[in-house]
Amino acid sequence: MERKSGVLMHVSTLWGEYxxxxxxxxxxxxxxxxxxxxxxxxxxxxxxxxxxxxxxYKSYSTFGGNPYFVDLEILFEKGLLTADELxxxxxxxPYYCEFDKLTADRVSLLIKASKRVxxxxxRKINEFIExxxxxxxxxxxxxxxxxxxxxxxxxxxxxDYNEEVLFGWRFIQYEFFTQxxxxxxxxxxxxxxxxxxxxxxVSFDSSDVYFNKHxxxxxxxxxxxxxxxxPPDYFAEDGQLWGNPLYDWAEMEKEGFxxxxxxxxxxxxxxxxxxxxxxxxxxxxxxxxxDAKTARDGKWxxxxxxKLINALKEVSGDKLIIAEDLxxxxxxxxxxxxxxxxxxxxxxxxxxxxxxxxHKPHNYINNCVAYSGxxxxxxxxxxxxxxxxxxxxxxxxxxxxxxxxxxxxxxxAIIRTIMASNAGLTVFPIQDLLGYGSDTRLNVPGRxxxxxxxxxxxxQIGYIDTNKxxxxxxxxxx
Numbered sequence: 001m002e003r004k005s006g007v008l009m010h011v012s013t014l015w016g017e018y019x020x021x022x023x024x025x026x027x028x029x030x031x032x033x034x035x036x037x038x039x040x041x042x043x044x045x046x047x048x049x050x051x052x053x054x055x056x057y058k059s060y061s062t063f064g065g066n067p068y069f070v071d072l073e074i075l076f077e078k079g080l081l082t083a084d085e086l087x088x089x090x091x092x093x094p095y096y097c098e099f100d101k102l103t104a105d106r107v108s109l110l111i112k113a114s115k116r117v118x119x120x121x122x123r124k125i126n127e128f129i130e131x132x133x134x135x136x137x138x139x140x141x142x143x144x145x146x147x148x149x150x151x152x153x154x155x156x157x158x159x160d161y162n163e164e165v166l167f168g169w170r171f172i173q174y175e176f177f178t179q180x181x182x183x184x185x186x187x188x189x190x191x192x193x194x195x196x197x198x199x200x201x202v203s204f205d206s207s208d209v210y211f212n213k214h215x216x217x218x219x220x221x222x223x224x225x226x227x228x229x230x231p232p233d234y235f236a237e238d239g240q241l242w243g244n245p246l247y248d249w250a251e252m253e254k255e256g257f258x259x260x261x262x263x264x265x266x267x268x269x270x271x272x273x274x275x276x277x278x279x280x281x282x283x284x285x286x287x288x289x290x291d292a293k294t295a296r297d298g299k300w301x302x303x304x305x306x307k308l309i310n311a312l313k314e315v316s317g318d319k320l321i322i323a324e325d326l327x328x329x330x331x332x333x334x335x336x337x338x339x340x341x342x343x344x345x346x347x348x349x350x351x352x353x354x355x356x357x358x359h360k361p362h363n364y365i366n367n368c369v370a371y372s373g374x375x376x377x378x379x380x381x382x383x384x385x386x387x388x389x390x391x392x393x394x395x396x397x398x399x400x401x402x403x404x405x406x407x408x409x410x411x412x413a414i415i416r417t418i419m420a421s422n423a424g425l426t427v428f429p430i431q432d433l434l435g436y437g438s439d440t441r442l443n444v445p446g447r448x449x450x451x452x453x454x455x456x457x458x459x460q461i462g463y464i465d466t467n468k469x470x471x472x473x474x475x476x477x478x
Contacts, residue, residue, distance in 0.1 A: 001424025
C-alpha cells in the first residue's frame, strides 16, 4: 500500500445548527482541515438511517441514505423551506446529536419541503429513483411503514400507501445523494479520498429483508430461528447479541451473489473505498438461537469464503476494500484475509493486552490499516486513563514518552508511533487528535443507551494544529 493517513469522523459529528452534522458547509470545512493537515482520507461510518438506539449499523436499508444528513440550508436556498421552518429546526446545543428532536421532526419537515418541488424537478427525482431498484424498494418500504403506523413489516395490515409520503422519501434520497456527491467531488478535488463503512448484516425490519426474504434464514412464518452476534470478547463478557437475520449463503450463491455485488457497487459510488465490518463472518459466523438472551451459547457456522470475495472483486476493481478482521480471529480467518488481498486492521489499543500481538506497531505489515482506536474503542486519553499503571508505563516507554507525562503527551506520542510504523494507511479518530477523554467516546459495544451522540463545536476543530500533522505526515512519508 502507498503510505497515507486519514481521520475517522462520522458525518453526524460535524458541527452545525440543526441537531446533527450534515452535508452542508461544515463538511467542506472539514475537508479543508484534512487537506491543511496533510491527510489523505476521511473515514466515515455507515450512511443509513439510524435505529432506535441511534446506531448506524442497523438500518431500514443498507442502500438508503440518512435523512438527518440532508442539509436544511441548501433546501432553504432552493426555496423549499421557509425562514420560520429553518428557525424551528435549530438545535438546543451544539455538543451532541439531538436524536429525540430529529426523530420527532426531521422527516416530516423534509416531506413538507418535497411538496414544494416543481414539476421539472419532480420528474428528475423520479427518474433518479427509478434507475436504482434498491432505492425504489426502500422508498416504498418507508411509505408502507408510514401507512402501517411505523410497525415492523411482519405486523403490517395495509398494502397501500400515501403517494405524497412516497414522493417525500424519493425526494429525501435524491437530496441525500446529490448533496453528498458535491461533498465527495469537493474532497477529491482537494486530494482527499472518502472511506465508507458497510455493516456485515442488515436489520430484519428493512427493505433489504422485506423484498429479498429468500436470501435470509427464516421460517415460513417469517421468524428468525437463528440470529447474528459475536461470542464473549474484549468488549463484552456475554458476547454481543446483535439479533440481525443471517444470510442464506446457498441462495445467494445461486444468484451469483448479486445482492452483495449490488451492495458493494452502491457503496463504491458513494466512497473511494469501504471497510467491510466483521469481515471474519465471511469465513465463519456466530449463529445464536432466536430466543437466546445473550450471545454466549451460539456456534460457529462456515461462511461463503473466497466464493463471495471473488464475486465482490468483479465489481470493486482496484478500489480500497478494508477487511475488519478484529475479534475472535482464527488461523482460517487470517488465511482468508491474506488470500483476499484486502488490507486488514490493526488497533493500537489491542496491542498491550498481553504477549506478542499483531496490534503492536513493530508488527504492522504494509498491507494493513492501523488505528489508534475505532468507533467502538475508548478515546486514546480515556484508554490511558483507564489502563492499569504497569501497562500504561509500558505503553509510554514503547512510544518513547515519559510515563509521568502520559496525561499531557501520551496521545501525541502514540499517534507519532503509529505514523512511523510500516502500516500502509494510518487512521485516527478526531477525538484522539484533540486529546479528548472518554466523555467523547462514540460507542460502547453491548450498551444500548448513550451512544453515537458526540459532536464537535465549530471552534474545536481550530484547537488542532494542522501544521503539526502536516509535518508528521511529511516526516513519515504519508
